Amino acid sequence: xxxxxxxxxxxxxxxxxxxxxxxxxxxxxxxxxxxxxxxxxxxxxxxxxxxxxxxxxxxxxxxxxxxxxxxxxxxxxxxxxxxxxxxxxxxxxxxxxxxxxxxxxxxxxxxxxx
Amino acid sequence: xxxxxxxxxxxxxxxxxxxxxxxxxxxxxxxxxxxxxxxxxxxxxxxxxxxxxxxxxxxxxxxxxxxxxxxxxxxxxxxxxxxxxxxxxxxxxxxxxxxxxxxxxxxxxxxxxxxxx
Numbered sequence: 001x002x003x004x005x006x007x008x009x010x011x012x013x014x015x016x017x018x019x020x021x022x023x024x025x026x027x028x029x030x031x032x033x034x035x036x037x038x039x040x041x042x043x044x045x046x047x048x049x050x051x052x053x054x055x056x057x058x059x060x061x062x063x064x065x066x067x068x069x070x071x072x073x074x075x076x077x078x079x080x081x082x083x084x085x086x087x088x089x090x091x092x093x094x095x096x097x098x099x100x101x102x103x104x105x106x107x108x109x110x111x112x113x114x
Numbered sequence: 115x116x117x118x119x120x121x122x123x124x125x126x127x128x129x130x131x132x133x134x135x136x137x138x139x140x141x142x143x144x145x146x147x148x149x150x151x152x153x154x155x156x157x158x159x160x161x162x163x164x165x166x167x168x169x170x171x172x173x174x175x176x177x178x179x180x181x182x183x184x185x186x187x188x189x190x191x192x193x194x195x196x197x198x199x200x201x202x203x204x205x206x207x208x209x210x211x212x213x214x215x216x217x218x219x220x221x222x223x224x225x226x227x228x229x230x231x
Binding site for chain 2: 032034036038041042043044045046049051088090094095096097098099100101102104106107109
């Protein structure tokens with residue numbers, strides 16, 4: 001069954017440092033992968049999505065993710081963290097079960113230190 | 115002009131009561147969902163409706179009854195509330211769950227924080 005696993009429930013970085021949030025997928029067919037962000041007391045919003053058109057996907061707010069089939073990974077990165085990036089990040093995969101359904105990972109909380 | 119709206123934002127109630135949460139989307143989407151997010155932020159789908167038709171019911175207790183009067187609205191009624199029902203409930207919509215995996219981007223409402231005492 002298709003699923004995603006996020007490594008690390010909490011990640012802490014200093015402002016200006018590299019952000020790396022890890023996501024691995026399991027799928028026997030080409031996966032359709034997403035990253036969503038949830039700011040405090042808000043709903044989730046889409047950061048970026050992998051459509052198989054390009055392995056490096058650019059999203060909003062300077063985030064990007066690279067699809068690596070050999071590593072079954074779709075890690076999220078940002079070169080320089082801002083305080084405003086502090087949020088919960090969810091990796092997700094779209095699967096077909098009588099209609100397309102989104103399965104979310106457990107989430108990674110990003111802390112940004114001044 | 116909020117895309118997906120939910121009311122109320124907060125709901126505090128006693129065990130055993132019945133309560134409803136309302137959701138509306140103005141995106142013209144075909145599919146709407148209810149998700150439950152627990153205290154550890156784990157997000158789980160409860161229901162999905164496509165053009166007012168129930169598509170997914172993820173083994174949710176039958177105390178939870180969704181209703182979709184039209185494709186822009188999906189309400190959630192909960193009977194006999196229990197302590198374990200305390201969570202944040204999110205409504206979401208997508209263009210259509212039959213349109214393709216990438217077109218199934220989810221648009222979330224702001225959430226309803228339900229506290230059962």
